[in-house]
Amino acid sequence: MSGRLRELPSYRRLPFRVTGGRGPWLQTDRGPVLDLYGGHCVNTLGLGDPGVGAALARQWEELSFVSNALEHGGRATLLAALEPSLPPGAWQVFATNSGAEANENLLKAAVAATGRPAVAVFDGAFHGRTAGVACLSSRAGAVTPRSPWGVRRLPFGEAAAAAELDEEVACVLLEPVQSLAGVREAPRDFLEALREACDRSGAWLLFDEVQTGNGRLGASWAAQALGVVPDAFATAKGVAGGLPLGLSFFREPAASAFDPGLLGSTFGGAPLALAAAAEVARRVHRPAFLEAVRSLSARLQELLAGLPGVRALRGRGLLLGVELEPPLRAPVLRDALLEAGVLAGTTWDPAVLRLMPPLDLPGEALEPLERAWTAAVSALSSAPPAPIR
Ligand SMILES: Cc1ncc(COP(=O)(O)O)c(C=O)c1O
Structure with missing residues (x-):
């Protein structure tokens, strides 16, 4: 070289x-x-897990890649593996490649569905590096100069912050346990106050479960671990145990409140990542x-x-x-x-x-x-x- x-x-x-x-x-x-460190929460089942390896080898042999224009069995297999893990309600899921994209899709959907201009986040926020979520970060070096949405920053963990959710706010996004900010868990009264304020104001409550999901908290998702169900949540990192995959889950009625054509991705939901995720989900959510x-x-x-x-x-x-x-x-x-x-x-x-x-x-x-x-x-x-x- x-x-x-x-x-x-x-x-x-x-x-x-x-x-x-x-x-x-x-x-x-x-x-x-x-x-x-687990590859920063990616290696849900450790390194070189034989079950995930076998699922990948089978999938490669059977069908290595097709575009999202074509149906294949891998999508239904993953949905079946994930469905029992979800909190009550009817859900729809969209696949992408990373945590940043999965979070950004939640925001895009909430802004489109509510027609409101602002998103609320908390001090200590980190939701990824694409421009639409980097603007939310509390870490100065990671912040992009312009944001596609108005940003309201509120104090993390304080139930009184819920009073700030007025009719300008499309959604409130938080990590149920803020990981990078120092492993700070959202208190129950804070989450409940946010849930009530969102129900009152029509804003969506969004969880960034990029780290906290997939069994990491000792429950399938934060909703079960912490007792408050969001309108939508995003996960990535550990969901496919080492393959790039992000998932955005939307609960009804939020799921039907925006045009799904707003979301799309070439590699999101590619067969290999879905096969790995189905293997992880089948084992973890027991x-x-x-x-x-x-x-x-x-x-x-x-x-x-x-x-x-x-x-x-x-x-x-x-x-x-x-x-x-x-x-x-x-x-x-x-x-x-x-x-x-x-x-x-x-x-x-x-x-x-x-x-x-x-x-x-x-x-x-x-x-x-x-x-x-x-x-x-x-x-x-x-x-x-x-x-x-
Ligand atoms: C809480 C949280 N959200 C979002 C992201 C972004 O995920 P990705 O790097 O897959 O885009 C990260 C990555 O560290 C994260 O920790």
């Missing part, structure tokens, strides 16, 4: 090279690493599987609560935030954990480390986590303070 073509440096990469992976383990040039997620979450939280440097825990299911005792900082601890063979995530809050492992993480993985954590914290407490990054 002459070096004439380089990748845009959008991402700051961690200092090791991945050579393979199976289940919750990454093989790297530094040895095995326990992956508690009561016994979800119960196992909750019980692993309880074991993990019990372990974490007893580890040095842990001040408090946030989140639920297998989307957990570990609030650290000062002066411990998440980016520094993340690097030290990596040295000790465990990959975790940071958040926008330097006091909070994030864990979102595969949902079928074996209980035995807690032991290497405990060892690595203890070694990392003890190395940091005996080392001179590292610079905060």
Whole structure:
């Protein structure tokens, strides 16, 4: 290579090279690493899951790709796998490729259906990088200068914010557990106040379930985990366990309140992604599987609560935030954990480390986590303070 073509440096990469992976383990040039980051919530069933691999191989053999102009059995198979997981009501779903698109489609539909100009979001919002959702982000560097919609920004978690939803507001979009913003769970009274205000004002209540969905909270969707049903929600990331897929779900009457011709995509709902998603859905949305997620979450939280440097825990299911005792900082601890063979995530809050492992993480993985954590914290407490990054 002459070096004439380089990748845009959008991402700051961690200092090791991945050579393979199976289940919750990454093989790297530094040895095995326990992956508690899960590809940022993508690897619902870990790396290289044989069931997903077999579904993909079958699908490729049977039908690799057709456009959305043609019917094929894969769509009905996915709908059948997802239907039992949904909260009460009649639903329609639209497939696309990513979380940003799935969220943006919710907004487009709500604005079209209500004829209103504004969307309401919350501090701590992150809903993706396309122009129509980047404008909603609370992170300055990610925000696009112009927005296709008026943006109202409200305080997250405060039930009184619901009073701001007037007849200008088409919809209110939130992550039921704000992940990047520091694993902040929406309180029940806040969600209920938003639900009531939307019912009163005619705005749509929209959940961004790009991270929280697909069993991650120990229930199929946030509606079941947190007890409030939205008018529509979007998911992506873990829905197909490693294949690009975004889904926008619309509940009646919202589903019938806009022209479905507003939405379209060449690759959205491609056979391979649908086959992977059907395999994930069939396995994840079983009561016994979800119960196992909750019980692993309880074991993990019990372990974490007893580890040095842990001040408090946030989140639920297998989307957990570990609030650290000062002066411990998440980016520094993340690097030290990596040295000790465990990959975790940071958040926008330097006091909070994030864990979102595969949902079928074996209980035995807690032991290497405990060892690595203890070694990392003890190395940091005996080392001179590292610079905060
Ligand atoms: C909550 C949330 N919404 C939306 C997105 C965007 O998803 P994608 O990168 O698939 O467009 C992300 C990605 O990190 C996310 O965390």
